[in-house]
Amino acid sequence: MRIGLLGTGPWARTAYAPALAGHPGLEFTGVWGRRPQAARDLAGRHGVRAYDDADALLADVDAVAVALPPSVQAEWAVRAAGAGCHLLLDKPLAVEVAGARAVVEAVERAQVASVVFFTTRFQKEPEAWIDEQAAVANWFTARAQWLGAVFTSDSPFAASPWRREKGALWDVGPHALSVLLPVLGDVRRVAAAAHGPADTVHLVLDHATGATSTLTLSLTAPPAAAGADVELRGEAGVRLLPRGSEGAVPALARAADALLTAARTGRPHACDATFGLRVTEILATAQALLNGDAG
Template identity: 55%
Template sequence: MLRFGLFGTGHWATETHGAALDAHPRVELAGVWGRDPVKAAVLADRYGVPAYDDADALIDAVDAVSVALPPDVQADIALRAAIAGRHLLLDKPLALTVADADLVVSAAGRSGVASVVFFTARFQPAVDAFLTATAAAGGWYAAHVLRSASAFRPESPYRDSLWRRQHGGLWDLGPHALSVLLPVLGRVTRVAAVDGPHGLVNLVLTHEDGGSSTVSLTLDAPPEVVRHETVFYGENGIRSVPLGEGGPLPAFAVAIDQLVTQIDSGTRDHRCDVRFGREVVAVLAAAETARATARTVDV
């Protein structure tokens, strides 16, 4: 059994990370740490495991960490865990700065630990099969992504998420968009960005092979216009990415499976490892600069 420490106490930690870890046949959930000790104790009691008041003590007690914390906090925990030789199951975005992402990548490389960054769609079988087939077909020169959410309404479990309110759709939804664009159109080399109403951020991305994509993101849309869609355009026509089925919980179970497989096999080349997570952060950081300076920014 692979012993996991869970870092985080919010809705995502409780209903996705914790639930999937607790149910997985190859995993033992060994403890919980959170910034709020009271919430950590409640979550730990739910799963019948100890609550830790010291993050490093939990890192020392496990083989791997599962982190569901704001990106800046996650980067610090991931760095400490990688230095300690613990495998990494992280959330998107990996960090809020390229410098912090680089530290995690470097530490993971030095320690030789396995890593997976959880981009939900990449672990949903229908989406993964679509991206593999679409990338293999080739000839794609454009794409459009719309991710419109209503995260701050009273009924939303993320209504009190301070980091989402501060960093908006670019950093919360942008990683999801990039996770499906990059496998098909390749790396992003240049970014332009402008803001719109309702927290909207519009991106124009230039990809390494000359293709381009547009991305529209907001967490503060009216409920009537909540929508997720990704469409590729190319020599073979138009293809829309299917919606993933089953929600995040079975997808996270797949992510656990794939991390365990890496650990068992000794491979360290997962398509959504911390190096890919760093690539996504670099695009988001360039987009942030583009927004602030009203110019196109190289990645």
């Protein structure tokens, strides 16, 4: 499968480009970016073509990986689907429900495959754990803490304008939801949402299985306190999400495997654009509560 990359930022450089270049089932074809020199630099590093015209790239490939801010990802995904490209997307799918819904509609119209890269869902140990817990009945409650130190460390993502604007709810909230939803079921109601220190937010969710979950999300945790934990409690006892032993590049390779399979079989992956839309809807509801807009 010929695949192109849209984006040249830190995530594109450190994760997407290496994963695409090293995947035996992909032919990494080229890079387009909003900064032409950055596209040339990244393309040169991997021996592929830098495109000045994004539409020319879309015309040359079977699939596209999108490593752009979520504020613009949706419009590019719609454009790529319209060109007949399968989509490897990042989370969150969009920062507005309308944008995420437009991606789903474009995917359905074009009959292309889509996979949204929720990192934890494509890491070997967490993925197996999620599948195992999803088969267990009668979970009572869950606690998820996704505490990043993006804004309190020398993280390359600290300068990200969209993270500065949207904060932890939209950056790490998708990760927490990607673990909880397949185990506890869809969210029937965002029961509560409250602000914590800086960009920290706290959510209480009511799930379709009758279980409840609490989420604490932050990008401003002290570095010594950073980390991600998920704890389930129910009739089966207490279960803790294991750490992934691999980084983003191997996980992205598995996401690419999932895209290849979905494209070949026509069967949607669990983390497709429709799932990405549902995550966006839940986050938008929580944002409305935080803003005091929900009645």
